[in-house]
Amino acid sequence: MIEIRNVSRIYYDTAGLPVEALQAVSLEIREGEFLSLIGPSGCGKTTLLRLIAGLDLPRSGELFIEGRAIEKPSHERGYVFQQAALFPWKTVEENIAIGLKARHIYKEKKGLVPEYIHLVGLDGFSKSYPHELSGGMMQRVAIARALINKPKVLLLDEPLGALDAFTRIELQDTIRRIRRETGTTIVLVTHDVDEAIYLSDRIAIMTARPGKINEIIKVEINSERDRNRDDFIGLRRRALEKLHLAGVVYANVQGGGEAI
Amino acid sequence: MNSETDISKKYWKPKSKWWFAAAVLSIAAAAAVNALVPDVQTVNTSYYRIVLAAFIAALLALWTTPVLARKLRHKLYHYSQFIAAAGLLLAVLDLLTTKSDILKLPFFPGPAQIIEVLFTERNTLFICTVYSLRLFFAGLACGVVLGIATGVMIGWNRQWNYWLFPVLKVVGVIPPVAWIPIALAVFPTSFYAGIFLLVLTSWFSIAFMVATGIESTPKAYFEVSRTLGANDRFLLFHVAIPNAVPSIFTGIATSAGMCFMTLVIIEMIGAKAGLGWYINWAKAWASYDKVYASIVIMGVAFCIILGVINVFRNYFLRWQKGTVR
Ligand SMILES: Nc1ncnc2c1ncn2[C@@H]1O[C@H](COP(=O)(O)OP(=O)(O)OP(=O)(O)O)[C@@H](O)[C@H]1O
Numbered sequence: 001m002i003e004i005r006n007v008s009r010i011y012y013d014t015a016g017l018p019v020e021a022l023q024a025v026s027l028e029i030r031e032g033e034f035l036s037l038i039g040p041s042g043c044g045k046t047t048l049l050r051l052i053a054g055l056d057l058p059r060s061g062e063l064f065i066e067g068r069a070i071e072k073p074s075h076e077r078g079y080v081f082q083q084a085a086l087f088p089w090k091t092v093e094e095n096i097a098i099g100l101k102a103r104h105i106y107k108e109k110k111g112l113v114p115e116y117i118h119l120v121g122l123d124g125f126s127k128s129y130p131h132e133l134s135g136g137m138m139q140r141v142a143i144a145r146a147l148i149n150k151p152k153v154l155l156l157d158e159p160l161g162a163l164d165a166f167t168r169i170e171l172q173d174t175i176r177r178i179r180r181e182t183g184t185t186i187v188l189v190t191h192d193v194d195e196a197i198y199l200s201d202r203i204a205i206m207t208a209r210p211g212k213i214n215e216i217i218k219v220e221i222n223s224e225r226d227r228n229r230d231d232f233i234g235l236r237r238r239a240l241e242k243l244h245l246a247g248v249v250y251a252n253v254q255g256g257g258e259a260i
Numbered sequence: 261m262n263s264e265t266d267i268s269k270k271y272w273k274p275k276s277k278w279w280f281a282a283a284v285l286s287i288a289a290a291a292a293v294n295a296l297v298p299d300v301q302t303v304n305t306s307y308y309r310i311v312l313a314a315f316i317a318a319l320l321a322l323w324t325t326p327v328l329a330r331k332l333r334h335k336l337y338h339y340s341q342f343i344a345a346a347g348l349l350l351a352v353l354d355l356l357t358t359k360s361d362i363l364k365l366p367f368f369p370g371p372a373q374i375i376e377v378l379f380t381e382r383n384t385l386f387i388c389t390v391y392s393l394r395l396f397f398a399g400l401a402c403g404v405v406l407g408i409a410t411g412v413m414i415g416w417n418r419q420w421n422y423w424l425f426p427v428l429k430v431v432g433v434i435p436p437v438a439w440i441p442i443a444l445a446v447f448p449t450s451f452y453a454g455i456f457l458l459v460l461t462s463w464f465s466i467a468f469m470v471a472t473g474i475e476s477t478p479k480a481y482f483e484v485s486r487t488l489g490a491n492d493r494f495l496l497f498h499v500a501i502p503n504a505v506p507s508i509f510t511g512i513a514t515s516a517g518m519c520f521m522t523l524v525i526i527e528m529i530g531a532k533a534g535l536g537w538y539i540n541w542a543k544a545w546a547s548y549d550k551v552y553a554s555i556v557i558m559g560v561a562f563c564i565i566l567g568v569i570n571v572f573r574n575y576f577l578r579w580q581k582g583t584v585r
């Protein structure tokens with residue numbers, strides 16, 4: 001559904017030296033798929049996601065969605081930032097309704113707002129302002145805000161990165177459920193190997209300087225994913241080895257937790 | 261948010277009925293001093309005593325009001341110490357002036373005499389206040405409208421920014437009262453000249469604040485909106501301008517202060533009505549009690565103006581409750 005062909009993006013740092021954020025990256029994302037991007041800091045994960053969103057343009061190469069070139073942002077590609085970026089002057093329901101308002105379909109579709117509040121598990125908070133919410137709740141709002149447009153693909157840039165371990169596991173389950181219920185194609189950037197295995201169909205491992213996709217691991221665990229089962233542990237070991245080759249140093253390769 | 265702790269944070273003085281009693285007693289003492297100590301200056305002191313008595317009655321009435329009781333009582337208790345001190349100050353001033361002539365007339369009229377003037381001159385003072393407020397609000401309103409409009413244009417559009425920002429910067433640093441001679445010569449009446457000067461006073465500072473507010477909108481807000489299907493118009497009206505609202509109000513509040521200053525100056529120099537004009541006129545007759553009376557009115561009026569601005573501010577910025585201060 002999304003095709004990324006030979007995409008490169010170069011930035012210039014403050015000294016004027018070129019940084020190859022992405023070098024000749026090619027990738028295909030299939031309809032309904034859950035793909036994770038994982039890799040060391042600075043390997044171009046955010047850059048790639050922004051290119052898919054249309055928030056940024058490649059220096060060379062092309063991106064397509066359903067055969068059409070991606071040139072600018074659109075409501076069919078929802079984006080969730082690491083920091084939820086909710087509008088502080090809008091309540092939860094108003095934040096979620098932005099997409100409908102921006103597209104002038106709020107009047108006909110406002111019944112969707114409570115539906116999506118329910119989908120992300122925020123019943124009872126529709127009138128709260130963002131500063132009255134926890135970090136995890138803010139991310140729920142940001143996800144609902146993107147989903148209400150029924151996007152073809154949902155792009156998540158480390159949405160759980162700033163959350164504590166408990167909230168993160170809770171939200172991982174929410175994301176899994178949402179995906180089951182809506183069937184949306186999802187691309188997730190993460191630092192957390194377990195999170196990638198738990199959620200994804202495929203995991204793209206990236207390397208830095210120049211930013212490239214090094215390897216794609218298929219997650220073939222069809223039953224309920226259990227972090228302590230052998231197939232899960234095996235995949236974790238494989239992914240960590242690849243990441244290790246990619247230059248990521250992990251605190252505890254056996255346990256596979258946080259990158260340092 | 262817990263409204264109970266909110267209230268006690270805002271009204272933090274001791275919640276004691278004894279301080280409240282002290283406040284009432286101190287006002288009563290001021291009244292007693294005035295009633296019992298013989299006058300040395302010739303003043304009709306009955307107005308002063310009526311005012312003090314009315315104030316005591318109001319305090320007691322508020323205290324015994326059963327509705328709203330909790331918040332109101334916190335507030336009363338919070339201000340009790342201040343009221344108590346004010347009562348003592350009034351008594352002392354009364355003793356130094358009306359009751360002893362230690363501070364001489366005409367420069368230092370006592371509180372009783374100022375209150376007397378407020379009553380006897382009430383018609384003139386009322387008309388002057390209305391004139392001043394009319395000029396003030398007409399000028400400030402024009403300045404606010406123009407300021408918001410230009411501020412939005414400067415903050416949003418490069419072309420407007422290029423052409424207008426330098427003008428704003430240069431004209432903005434000139435004290436508005438420097439234009440008085442020109443304004444009085446060019447405009448047909450002093451009212452329009454006044455409006456012109458008030459607009460000059462408020463326009464640029466508000467425009468500057470609005471532009472700053474718009475320019476400070478986090479890039480992420482725009483990006484998120486564009487991935488949600490927003491066009492430029494939506495970005496301006498639903499993202500950039502709401503983001504600028506806090507600075508718009510800061511701009512309005514500061515320029516209201518500057519406008520009040522400009523107002524009094526132009527009334528003293530060029531107008532034929534208004535509180536500034538009244539001060540000048542009273543000075544010519546050496547009636548300093550009237551000067552004080554109109555200063556008192558100015559103080560009260562400006563407090564009310566700020567209060568009104570604050571009401572609007574609290575309404576538009578209700579989402580900020582609990583995030584600032
Ligand atoms: N606007 C920019 N200007 C200059 N350099 C940039 C810019 N954005 C990104 N870069 C550089 O491009 C490279 C890739 O950045 P990117 O943000 O895509 O990394 P990332 O994989 O998302 O990293 P992280 O995991 O830390 O978020 C980095 O080396 C970064 O310094």
Ligand SMILES: [Mg+2]
Nearest residue numbers: 045046047157
């Ligand atoms: Mg990133």
